[in-house]
Amino acid sequence: MSVYRRGNKYWVSIRYNQRRYRLSCPANTQAGAKAYEASLRSKLAQGKPIMDKQEESISFSNFVDKWFNTYVITNNKPSEQLNKKMAIKNHLRPFFGKIDIDKINNLNIEEFKAKKQNEGKCNKSINNYLGMLRKCLNCAEEWELINKAPKIRPLKVPPQKFNFFTEAEYNQILEEAKKINEEFYEMVLFTLRTGVRVGELLALRWEDIDFDKKTVTIQRSIVNGIIGSPKSNKVREIPLADDIFFILKRKKATLKNFKILTLWKIKISRFSLNRALKRVCGVFDFKVGGWHDLRHTFASKLANNGIPLQVIQTLLGHSDLKMTQRYAHLEPLTLSDAIKTLESKKPLAFNFGHNMDTVTKNPDNSEIKRIPINSNFTLNIK
Numbered sequence: 001m002s003v004y005r006r007g008n009k010y011w012v013s014i015r016y017n018q019r020r021y022r023l024s025c026p027a028n029t030q031a032g033a034k035a036y037e038a039s040l041r042s043k044l045a046q047g048k049p050i051m052d053k054q055e056e057s058i059s060f061s062n063f064v065d066k067w068f069n070t071y072v073i074t075n076n077k078p079s080e081q082l083n084k085k086m087a088i089k090n091h092l093r094p095f096f097g098k099i100d101i102d103k104i105n106n107l108n109i110e111e112f113k114a115k116k117q118n119e120g121k122c123n124k125s126i127n128n129y130l131g132m133l134r135k136c137l138n139c140a141e142e143w144e145l146i147n148k149a150p151k152i153r154p155l156k157v158p159p160q161k162f163n164f165f166t167e168a169e170y171n172q173i174l175e176e177a178k179k180i181n182e183e184f185y186e187m188v189l190f191t192l193r194t195g196v197r198v199g200e201l202l203a204l205r206w207e208d209i210d211f212d213k214k215t216v217t218i219q220r221s222i223v224n225g226i227i228g229s230p231k232s233n234k235v236r237e238i239p240l241a242d243d244i245f246f247i248l249k250r251k252k253a254t255l256k257n258f259k260i261l262t263l264w265k266i267k268i269s270r271f272s273l274n275r276a277l278k279r280v281c282g283v284f285d286f287k288v289g290g291w292h293d294l295r296h297t298f299a300s301k302l303a304n305n306g307i308p309l310q311v312i313q314t315l316l317g318h319s320d321l322k323m324t325q326r327y328a329h330l331e332p333l334t335l336s337d338a339i340k341t342l343e344s345k346k347p348l349a350f351n352f353g354h355n356m357d358t359v360t361k362n363p364d365n366s367e368i369k370r371i372p373i374n375s376n377f378t379l380n381i382k
Helices: 030-045 060-075 078-096 106-118 123-142 167-180 182-194 198-202 242-253 270-284 292-304 309-316 321-327 332-340
Strands: 002-006 009-016 019-024 215-218 221-223 226-228 236-239 348-350 356-361 368-373 379-381
Touching: 002 030, 009 030, 060 078, 060 123, 078 106, 078 123, 078 221, 078 226, 106 123, 167 182, 167 270, 167 292, 182 198, 182 242, 182 270, 182 292, 198 221, 198 270, 236 309, 292 309, 309 321
Parallel strands: none
Antiparallel strands: 002 009, 009 019, 215 236, 221 226, 348 379, 356 368
């Protein structure tokens, strides 16, 4: 039995009949905590229960409902609420449901990891479940229902491989997409030119297109039929390339019903788009994972063209630059060209990035001239 302070409260920790109780002290002083400890000792000596009924530990099954209704619904988007609801129902509650929240320990968590791996779940999915469990138990700690939440260590996830198309490949995809229908072709081209997520694509409205500025504003997304804000709540503005801009301009001019809000006439799900894209790629035996490969192609093409990662991050709407680096893969030809520069005899350009004076000689070495160098000056060295 021990008395200790955590944050602004005193606690008593007791192990009795192979069960640990962590109780917050009613009197929040050291003297009051010791008196509370003494009263608990007295109850144990007399064979009385040390906890009143209302102080009994809460099972995970009961607490997770309280957490969902109190925290998740208040702080998460509808699509995230649905994801958490399904994870609780199918994974967390079946395993942890009968365990009291103050008794969930690291052994339980490691057993949960092993069980999910045996079921064939990938490490990334298991880490998603663990993240929900961590937040749930951290809330229990913040709400002073448990003394300390256990440390949850995520599984190692190998670097994810992403598929993208070369310029020749996506031109073939565009030609084949026209054979399905004109609007499907427009959706493919729009994604290749803007890098939007499929949910953002399906949620587009005409009001998002600024024909004067030639931009599209990404301010909503549709997931599982629910319209909400884009991922990470990042509203962004993307310039439109000429080809997709003129297609949208012509499309807008042909509208007969000006009350139409959505950009696309056809009502289609992300699953149908994925199936259609896989059918198109199957004609050429192109490897394809889904619609997201078009977004990855957009980012990879920009990276190959030398666009800074920070710019690509803004266009993609990533909250973290590390996410952008996953998308900025280079085509093998680009890597080969990089190695070839080691053998190149071409002049190397250096930008010194500061103001200074230097000297140079004319070709005939007849005279020396002083040249001011500013931050925008590039010096060629032979």
